[in-house]
Amino acid sequence: YNILGDVIEALAIGNRVVMVGTLQYYETGKTYQISNIQYSIDMMDPNGALSKDGIHMLESGHSASYNEVSASDIINGKLTIDVTTYDEDGNDIVTPTEFKYGELAHYSTATVKNLTIKSIYTTSNGGNSDGAHSITCVAEDGTTIVVRTEVLRDENGELIPQSFFPIGSNITVKGIIDSYDGTYQIKLFSTDDVTFN
Numbered sequence: 001y002n003i004l005g006d007v008i009e010a011l012a013i014g015n016r017v018v019m020v021g022t023l024q025y026y027e028t029g030k031t032y033q034i035s036n037i038q039y040s041i042d043m044m045d046p047n048g049a050l051s052k053d054g055i056h057m058l059e060s061g062h063s064a065s066y067n068e069v070s071a072s073d074i075i076n077g078k079l080t081i082d083v084t085t086y087d088e089d090g091n092d093i094v095t096p097t098e099f100k101y102g103e104l105a106h107y108s109t110a111t112v113k114n115l116t117i118k119s120i121y122t123t124s125n126g127g128n129s130d131g132a133h134s135i136t137c138v139a140e141d142g143t144t145i146v147v148r149t150e151v152l153r154d155e156n157g158e159l160i161p162q163s164f165f166p167i168g169s170n171i172t173v174k175g176i177i178d179s180y181d182g183t184y185q186i187k188l189f190s191t192d193d194v195t196f197n
Contacts, residue, residue: 010057013064019055031106031179064109066174071112071139074177074184077101102184105177112186113172114140114197115147120162131159137171146185147173160191170197 010017021037038054070077081104083097115137123129128151135147152160165171174193175186188194 005121007055010055012060015060016058016062017055022055032069035165041054055133064174066109066111069105069110069112069138069177071115071143071145071184072141073101074105074112074186075102075109075145079104102177102179106179106184109174109187110177111172111174115165115171115173116147117165117169117171119142119167120165122162133160133162133165135165146180146183147171147175147186147188148178149178149188152188152191152192153159155193164191170192171195172197180181 019034019037021034023032025031026033064134077100078098079101080096080098082094085093085095087093116139117135118138119136120164121134122134123132123134131151133147133149133152135149136144137147138144149160152164153162172195173186175188178185178187
């Protein structure tokens with residue numbers, strides 16, 4: 001039985017899944033993650049599906065929401081959330097706690113509109129990210145944000161050059177909120193997710 005194949009199938013883009021594991025903070029990546037997910041076969045399921053104590057798909061056919069977010073919110077935004085802890089008697093202690101918007105929305109999908117390209121840098125250090133672009137943009141309110149691309153290729157397998165993103169162009173991008181060196185940015189995975197306004 002191919003457990004790995006079922007896990008990969010469950011984790012396909014557009015699927016809603018349940019994962020049971022340990023929530024932990026990953027210091028190097030400065031983000032939370034789920035680890036220690038157990039993969040086993042549900043012997044009670046006549047189809048031999050993955051056990052519900054590890055990971056399983058609830059539904060398929062969904063797409064990412066790409067909610068519209070301002071560059072300012074990603075870079076400088078703050079949110080106050082009531083955090084509940086408990087004292088030694090088991091009583092709730094509710095403390096309003098301020099978080100960075102980017103921290104809470106890290107790895108969430110987002111659309112950021114009306115960014116003007118100010119400069120672009122292409123990685124070329126001999127590693128796996130050679131050809132990826134870091135596009136420095138300015139939003140209408142003056143907020144500077146970087147749009148970092150994956151290594152993008154055209155239909156012929158050729159690298160997408162810097163000239164695809166002309167300086168001074170106004171763009172709208174869909175990607176995920178990511179961070180690099182302590183600063184939040186937008187990660188772009190496809191040229192289909194950038195619109196020139």
